[in-house]
Amino acid sequence: MPTKTxxxxxxIKSVEPIRWTTRREREQLLEAxxxxxxxxxxxxxxxxxxxxSGTGAMSTHQWAAVMEGDESYAGSRSFDRFKNSVQExxxxxxxxxxxxxxxxxRILFGVTCKKGEVVPNNTHFDTTRxxxxxxxxEAVDLVIEEGHHPSxxxxxxxxxxxxxxxxxxxxxxxxxxxxVMLTVTNNSGGGQPVSMENVRAVSAVCKRHGIxxxxxxxxxxxxxxxxxxxxxxxxxxxxxxxxQEMFRYGDGCTMSAKKDGMANIGxxxxxxxxxxxxxxxxxxxxxxxxxxxxxxAGRDLEAIAVGxxxxxxxxxxxxxxxxxxxxxxxxxxxxxxxVQPPGGHAIYLDARAFLPHIPPDQFPGVALAAELxxxxxxRSVEIGTLMFAHGAQMDLVRLAIPRRVYTQSHIDYVxxxxxxxxxxxxxxxxxxxxxxxxxxRHFTAHLEPMxxxxxxxx
Numbered sequence: 001m002p003t004k005t006x007x008x009x010x011x012i013k014s015v016e017p018i019r020w021t022t023r024r025e026r027e028q029l030l031e032a033x034x035x036x037x038x039x040x041x042x043x044x045x046x047x048x049x050x051x052x053s054g055t056g057a058m059s060t061h062q063w064a065a066v067m068e069g070d071e072s073y074a075g076s077r078s079f080d081r082f083k084n085s086v087q088e089x090x091x092x093x094x095x096x097x098x099x100x101x102x103x104x105x106r107i108l109f110g111v112t113c114k115k116g117e118v119v120p121n122n123t124h125f126d127t128t129r130x131x132x133x134x135x136x137x138e139a140v141d142l143v144i145e146e147g148h149h150p151s152x153x154x155x156x157x158x159x160x161x162x163x164x165x166x167x168x169x170x171x172x173x174x175x176x177x178x179x180v181m182l183t184v185t186n187n188s189g190g191g192q193p194v195s196m197e198n199v200r201a202v203s204a205v206c207k208r209h210g211i212x213x214x215x216x217x218x219x220x221x222x223x224x225x226x227x228x229x230x231x232x233x234x235x236x237x238x239x240x241x242x243x244q245e246m247f248r249y250g251d252g253c254t255m256s257a258k259k260d261g262m263a264n265i266g267x268x269x270x271x272x273x274x275x276x277x278x279x280x281x282x283x284x285x286x287x288x289x290x291x292x293x294x295x296x297a298g299r300d301l302e303a304i305a306v307g308x309x310x311x312x313x314x315x316x317x318x319x320x321x322x323x324x325x326x327x328x329x330x331x332x333x334x335x336x337x338x339v340q341p342p343g344g345h346a347i348y349l350d351a352r353a354f355l356p357h358i359p360p361d362q363f364p365g366v367a368l369a370a371e372l373x374x375x376x377x378x379r380s381v382e383i384g385t386l387m388f389a390h391g392a393q394m395d396l397v398r399l400a401i402p403r404r405v406y407t408q409s410h411i412d413y414v415x416x417x418x419x420x421x422x423x424x425x426x427x428x429x430x431x432x433x434x435x436x437x438x439x440x441r442h443f444t445a446h447l448e449p450m451x452x453x454x455x456x457x458x
Contacts, residue, residue, distance in 0.1 A: 006322050006408060009315040013060070018046055026374050034446035035370050035431055037379045046377030047406065047414055049399040052345045053218075054100075054258035054265055056403030059310060062262065062303045069299030074290050078298035078305075085305035089240060089312070090217070090247045090255075092270035094277035096284055097294030097301060101218060101256025102127040104269035106134075107288075108214070108254055111279045112178045113137040120168055121181040121216070122160040123147070123188040126387055128181070128216060128254075130440050137178075140168060141393075147189045148393050150339040150350040155230040156195040157339075158186030158223075160202050174209045183216040184223035184246070188383055190396065191219070191343020193226035196234065196246060203249035212273070215253040220246070221260040221311035222344030225321055239312040259345070262307030262403060266300045320344070323411065324401055330415045336422050339396065346400040349418070351384060354397075355428055360385045362430025362450060365395040368421070371428050372397070376417030386433075387442040 021029070021044055033039035037050060048055065058066075070076040083095045098104045105128055113119060115136030124132065124139045132139040142164045146154040160182060169177060182202060186192045206213040224242040227234050234242055247253065252271035257263045271277050281291045288295040310316065321344055328342030337353035351358075351365040358364040365382035372378045384395030399414065421428075435446035 006319060006326055008323075008404070008407060009319050010059070010404060019043055020046060021377055023374065026377060030370060030373060034434070035366065035449070036442075036445050036447060037369055037373060037381065038443050040373070040379060044377075045373075045379045047410055048379045049346075049401060049414070050379045050381050052259060052400040052402050053256060054263070055405065056258075056262055056264070057405050058262065058264065058303060058307070059404075061310070062306045065302035065306045066299040069297060069302050071298045074292055076292050076298050076301070078301040079292040082301035082305045085308055086268060086270070089220075089243055089308055090253060090270055091244060092247070092252055093272045094270060094274070094280075096269040096271075096277065096280055096291060097296050098267045098269055098284070098288055099295035100258060100265060101216075101254055101267040102131065103288055103295065104254040104256075104267050105131040105216075107280050107283050108179075108252075108269055109135050109137065110283060111276060112212075114178075117176050117178050118168070118172050119179060119181060120160075120165055120177065122158055122183055122194065123186050124181075125183060125187045125216070126440060126442070128183070129388075134439070141391075142168065143186065143189050147186070147192065150190065150348070150353070150394060150396070151337065153340050155193075155341070156198060156226075157192035158184070158189055158194040159198040160194070162198070162201045162205060165202065165205055169205070169209055169211075174211060177209075177211050179212045179214050179251075180206050181214050181216055182250075183218075185219045185226070185344050187218070187345075188388075190339030190348040191222075191346045191398075192339070193223045193230075193344065195231050196227050196242070197231070199246055199249050212251040213249065215247065215250050216255075217247075217253040218256045218259040219345055220255075221308075221317060222321065224312065225317040226344065229321075239314060239317060243312065257304040257307065260308065260311040261304045262311050263300065263303045266296050266304050268294070268304075320403070323408065326408070327399070327401070327411050327414060331418050331422075334419055334422065336418060346398045348383070349380075349397040349399070351382070351395040351397050354422070355425060357426065358428070358430040360392065360395055362432065363395075363447065364430065365397050366447060367428050367431050367449075368397045370431075371421050372417060375421050376413070378414060378417055382442065386445060386447075389441075 070078040117137040129139040224239040257266040325342040328347040337350040339348040355364040365384040431447040
């Protein structure tokens with residue numbers, strides 16, 4: 001029977017305690033962490049929404065599979081189960097395990113890209129962009145115009161601008177584009193999905209120009225569910241059928257199994273190209289491990305084999321997307337600016353609209369994330385000027401919800417904290433950088449409040 005109350009489609013068998021801290025303690029902890037939430041001890045975080053990557057709870061079926069892990073160095077039967085499960089969904093000829101998604105990215109771009117080349121994407125995420133740029137190539141974002149405007153409603157704001165892709169190919173030349181990527185769902189753009197129509201259109205352009213199309217498939221199951229909900233002709237298809245069709249339009253993918261693989265570690269790289277696969281395996285052996293384990297234990301391969309299938313279960317996806325929307329819709333109804341419509345794995349606060357008195361060069365997203373921690377012990381992550389520097393189109397704060405970890409009462413608490421911060425938003429100061437690394441600076445950056453620096457100088 002349909003009800004308004006969202007319930008978790010699982011029972012809880014094991015619990016992990018979380019620790020309360022006082023506001024004074026959090027002030028001291030945040031100062032010691034240089035106002036960078038990545039540098040906080042996890043034990044000092046009450047509700048951890050930093051990421052949904054590897055932070056989920058595994059199912060009883062996954063834990064049972066873990067016990068069957070075959071730890072043979074080569075030719076493990078766990079690899080066979082892993083490969084068969086991945087191929088059933090993704091359909092690609094070669095499945096190469098890696099320890100996580102960024103390892104798959106590093107191998108893919110290390111083999112396919114060189115200095116001066118260009119890689120189009122709807123929107124590159126941080127590690128994807130960093131791995132493209134590390135080999136000297138240029139990462140170009142081509143999301144549709146609606147994707148640049150947080151408050152606009154559009155069912156598929158993650159779509160790639162197909163005309164812009166055509167224009168880019170004409171401008172730089174097909175020979176400078178080793179591959180095109182589509183990120184599903186579009187993480188940096190607010191967890192927004194890509195439509196099947198857009199996948200087909202991008203695929204057609206790639207085929208016409210002889211350019212391989214790869215998916216950043218981290219949240220493929222959530223993207224499939226959005227297609228089922230929002231795209232005509234897919235309402236009666238299963239999420240697995242939708243995912244299978246989507247991947248047929250591509251030539252390969254990178255995958256962090258820490259997201260819709262429902263596992264705590266792992267990833268893979270897929271391709272249909274025999275020669276490319278051999279080059280990738282050669283590099284894999286050098287840095288990750290033998291091609292039948294790729295830096296993972298057999299038990300990890302088993303957990304992923306089960307997890308990618310569980311991620312496509314309709315009861316789970318219905319709960320997952322509805323519970324995320326519950327958070328977004330609740331705070332938006334009180335005027336809090338978010339990326340609309342609510343994404344699949346996270347809610348993204350629009351920090352520029354939330355804190356209009358803080359200019360982008362004073363990192364409004366980091367300032368807002370810091371205040372959420374100070375107010376209620378909630379850890380989130382900035383996706384904006386700190387993460388992408390001058391390339392940032394928006395300043396967002398992502399509240400990424402781990403899979404099968406928090407209950408609705410936890411989310412109600414998050415709502416209360418956000419609304420309290422919203423009420424007192426004019427008091428929040430901007431920040432300045434005091435240290436940054438040359439790559440992926442947001443992971444290790446040090447910052448301080450603007451008023452602290454001013455007081456010190458005086």
